[in-house]
Amino acid sequence: MAQSYISIEGISRRFPAPEGGKATVFEDLWFSMNQGEFVCVIGHSGCGKTTVLNILAGLDEPTDGAVIIDGRGIEGPSLDRAVIFQSHGLLPWRSVMGNVAYAVSSKWRSWSRPKVEEHAARFIALVGLGGAETKRPAELSGGMRQRVGIARALSIEPKIMLMDEPFSALDALTRGTLQDEVRRICRDTGQTVFMITHDVDEAIYLADKIVLMTNGPDARIAEIVANPLPADRARNDVHKHPSYYPLRNHIIDFLVTRSKAFQSELDAPGKVWNRRAPPVVVPVSPGAIASPPPVAKAV
Ligand SMILES: Nc1ncnc2c1ncn2[C@@H]1O[C@H](COP(=O)(O)OP(=O)(O)OP(=O)(O)O)[C@@H](O)[C@H]1O
Secondary structure, three states, X not given: OOOOOEEEEEEEEEEEOOOXXXXXXEEEEEEEEOOOOEEEEEOOOOOOHHHHHHHHHOOOOOOEEEEEEOOEEOOOOOOOEEEEOOOOOOOOOOOHXXXXXXXXXXXXXXXXHHHHHHHHHHHHXXXXXXXXXXXXXXXXXXXXXXXXXXXXXXXXXXXXXXXXOOOOOOOHHHHHHHHHHHHHHHHHHOOEEEEEOOOHHHHHHHOOEEEEEOOXXXXXXXXXXXXXXXXXXXXXXXXXXXXXXXXXXXXXHHHHHHHHXXXXXXXXXXXXXOOOOOOEEEOOOOOOOOOOOOOOOEO
């Protein structure tokens, strides 16, 4: 059997609780990703999405369990894994060019200054910030800062892109353009993407798989939804696909109703829950052909 590229193996995270003891954010999560896959994670605030992302980034460690990437355990951050944070994480004393060029020169240490800046400028232009290279973060709007963070992450051409609501601070037009660009770049370069979002339509447009997490504390992966839309999808056409509304309704129903009830359903007598293999669901319209082939129940 082919080995997964990223394998999350039974990770838990507990923090000291204010009242003493430990608070469990999530317990015994199992999940894997193949190389080149685009995965979105959806779940209510506080279920531990950012904590999982920080563990994948090597910025935090699980209390139990392990994450294996390409056959090796994670040992801290790596330039093979770029992170786009909600809060930009820019160096305030550096210009737009300085922030992106710093990342580029960290990755390719032997490159000359002009080569670094030429490479950085391409990605600054890509996110629509050509002309703003000399500005410092304090001179930019929140959305512009977020675009610098996206340019910086894309510029180091990482194998894995970890994104925490990367488009949430952007206006609708810029968001759409950058979603298209990020999707195109990730597909062209075969990057593996783990992205947190609260935007169901964004997940439907971008993801191959959508991981649904139950509410915290003690959150778990409720389901993995395999996106039945064709991999080669166009933004303007996704809603015309016969499986679009079944997919959208399934996710919204989860967020509105099932994410809360899930825990008590699982605790019902006689319920057997295999944490190692959360159910894979392919929501399709009756009669539609699902892609990828249904590996589990279609609803
Ligand atoms: N360093 C920490 N110390 C104590 N508790 C923490 C720490 N980091 C996270 N938590 C707690 O873990 C829980 C999950 O936080 P996390 O940020 O991962 O959730 P999230 O699902 O990403 O939320 P959001 O959607 O609001 O960003 C929260 O209750 C948070 O208070």
